[in-house]
Amino acid sequence: MKRVVIVGVGFGGLRAARILAGKGLEVLLIDRQNYHLFQPLLYQVATASLEQESIAYPIRALTRRWKGVSFRLVEVCGADLVNRKLLIAGGAIDYDYLILAAGSVTNFFGLVSIERHAYDLKTLDHAVDLRNQILGSFEKAARESDPAHRRALLTFVIVGGGPTGIEFAGALQELIRYVLAKDYPELHVAETRIILIEATDHLLAALPGELQIYALEKLRQMGVEVLLSTRVSGAEPDRVLLADGTAIPAHTLFWSAGVNAVPLASALSPAKAANGRIPVEPDLTLAGHPEVFVIGDMAYLEQDGAPLPMVAPVAMQQGEYAGKAVLLKNLNRPVVPFRYRDKGTMATIGRSAAVATAFGINVAGFLAWIVWLGLHLMYLVGFRNRILVLLNWAFYYFLHESQIRLITRKDEGGRCQ
Amino acid sequence: MKRVVIVGVGFGGLRAARILAGKGLEVLLIDRQNYHLFQPLLYQVATASLEQESIAYPIRALTRRWKGVSFRLVEVCGADLVNRKLLIAGGAIDYDYLILAAGSVTNFFGLVSIERHAYDLKTLDHAVDLRNQILGSFEKAARESDPAHRRALLTFVIVGGGPTGIEFAGALQELIRYVLAKDYPELHVAETRIILIEATDHLLAALPGELQIYALEKLRQMGVEVLLSTRVSGAEPDRVLLADGTAIPAHTLFWSAGVNAVPLASALSPAKAANGRIPVEPDLTLAGHPEVFVIGDMAYLEQDGAPLPMVAPVAMQQGEYAGKAVLLKNLNRPVVPFRYRDKGTMATIGRSAAVATAFGINVAGFLAWIVWLGLHLMYLVGFRNRILVLLNWAFYYFLHESQIRLITRKDEGGRCQ
Secondary structure (H helix, E strand, O other), X not given: OOEEEEEOOOHHHHHHHXXXXXXXXXXXXXXXXXXXXXXXXXXXXXXXXXXXXHHEXXXXXXXXXXXXXXXXXXXEEXXXXXXXXXXXXXXXXXXXXXXXXXXXXXXXXXXXXXXXXXXXXXXXXXXXHHHHHHHHHHHHHHHOOOHHHHHHHOEEEEEXXXXXXXXXXXXXXXXXXXXXXXXOOOOOHHHOEEEXXXXXXXXXOOOOHHHHHHHHHHHHHOOOEEXXXXXXXXXXXXXXXXXXXXXXXXXXXXXXXXXXXXXXXXXXXXXXXXXHOEEOOOOOEEOOEEEEEEOHHHEEOEEOOEEOOOOHHHHHHHHHHHHHXXXXXXXXXXXXXXOOOOOOEEEEEEOOEEEEEEOOEEEEXXXXXXXXXXXXXXXXOOHHHHHHHHHHHHHHXXXXXXXXXXXXXXXXXXXXX | OOEEEEEOOOHHHHXXXXXXXXXXXXXXXXXXXXXXXXXXXXXXXXXXXXOHHHHEEEHHHHHOOOOXXXXXXXXXXXEEOOOOEEEEOOEEEEOOEEEEOOOEEEXXXXXXXXXXXXXXXXXXXXXXXXXXXXXXXXXXXXXXXXXXXXXHHOEEEEXXXXXXXXXXXXXXXXXXXXXXXXXXXXXXXXXXXXXXXXXXXXXXXXXOHHHHHHHHHHHHHOOOEEEOOOOEEEEEOOEEEEOOOOEEXXXXXXXXXXXXXXXXXXXXXXXXXXXXXXXXXXXXXXXOEEEEEEOHHHEEOEEOOEEOOOOHHHHHHHHHHHHHHHHHHHOOOOOXXXXXXXXXXEEEEEOOEEEEEEOOEEEEEHHHHHHXXXXXXXXXXXXXHHHHHHHHHHHHHHHOOOOOOOOOXXXXXXXXX
């Protein structure tokens, strides 16, 4: 039986596996985590709106229903492409087809001080760390008598005006206004600052101008300070440094300015394109290796003169394509080139406020928000998770109350000497 | 305004605060965590049946509804009883009344090797660590080719035949039988072992003999190996050592053989009773300090010739008593001695199987299980938490499926060198 090995169980790898299940091939999924993570909602875990368990789904709960598909929790170190061997920690696995779908990591653009001090959002642990940092800062501020120090504890700097930065900024502002303001009568909401910094002169580069302006105005109206055409150059534990020499006193820096393909990409391909991605052929395979697919954030492919973006919809479509392409190749049948169908882009800013563009139609406000909610629920894996997320959203929307504001795994209590 | 300081927001401290809220006193709650934890269900977090967030409730969500009650997240280091000052990290707080309710820690009986290698269940982080260890052991076993090593990875030793040990043993066996057996087709359930070790010749010392026997038989029928009259003397990373010289190859040791009052108790009182507890007067105050109450697991009080047990119902009743006693003392009115009303004891063994005794009536089986479920839901704080727990139980009961089997914050993947 031919063996297909899929590296990474994100949006791409998961869809490839689903296509290949029960088709008479031996499919092995490999990941460093034992769950599929719904990354688009990580920011809601970080802002205490969702419990971490509701956006993760155990991979073995899927593989046990998928015939011929098994899972191994192990790190992939590289590949011997000539001999068709995937190198894993402590061994190697032979493959007939390989689908590389290990995703991306945060791009700190070589800014070492930022990598050391900033929070980012690529994993569940990141989200919980950020939640602990936000809530812990409020607890520290509640014990702090020096006004300047207290204000620095309550200043949150967000770098990157893409969907993640915007959604996080809006959700954090709502957490503060609706929940924390009531939790901390000893603090004043006016002392808190949320500063969103973007290097270009507009937010949400992937959306049309009118929606960019809507998002900007909505955020400012919510009380988020948006600094456009501003660059961050470094960070210290208690301040963020701008390229123009200004220092913003702040204990929390969230970095969502970009992503790079996972470092594994370097171990697999000498050729490299923008953001550390691996250039692929029109059928998503490596040049000279028609049995090796690279999909999602790891892959670099241009379409109509522009590179495909590193976003979930591309990974999903490429995952389905790769699964089907393996089946066709296995039958020695021809494969048509991959073509991404852009179904639209969206981002939510706050309750009842989102922006969306699809099929040339631009929507902003409540309708876009409802569509955003529905689509996110739809793509979430697992019936139970959908129920949990829906319940949490309803509680939060109607009761203005988030009960997940727990500080775990972090020592913010002040300790005896 | 007179100030009441309550140390610890467990079952006792929480109830004292609720009584004192809105009564014209300044009440300050202090804890090292920012949430109240429902400890009786920690074992279900450890066995992947409940998400950690569903058994914790943010303290500030309570204090913002309780008039005159505030919260501070800080560690308590000691007290200057003469000058009525509570010593906290980085400062001191004056009090008029002090209620000490900081609970207990696991008692390892001075066995250093066990303290180093064993898991215990007193905090949320403990529960998540134990869950990660259980699931991680299965993943490691799935990659392990040596049968003896695999068997050691799949052997779980539980020490202590009290409610925690029994409930954990039963829940772990169900997790393995109903969920993990299907998740890991590459492993055989017959390779897994759960060994429950108890030093005395019976389980559940607080229950009548017939229920002890029911529990023992039920556990054995479920496939748990129960070793009575057996003592554990030490542990290594891959084995558990018995007092008779036997070694059980096992990578997971769970210790629930007893508890001691928190170390803070030593800093507060020179007098010390069994389990490091502080002896108290009949009105739960410290001798010579009618303004200082000690309640729950920290307090030692005898009733009808026997010490009160270190269990939640005692802490709850003492918390209510202490709250009311403060109000009475503040009005210079007399306080009657505390008297514990034993409403019964219960433990659940598995689905549809629990044991309970109340008002001289002993119940075992389905009825006791339903009562157990209802009481636990009732005592859980927060409407949302009750819904979540109920939903999870229903999913688990009817679908035999637990979706929280995530390995977080732990590196079990096997790493590249």
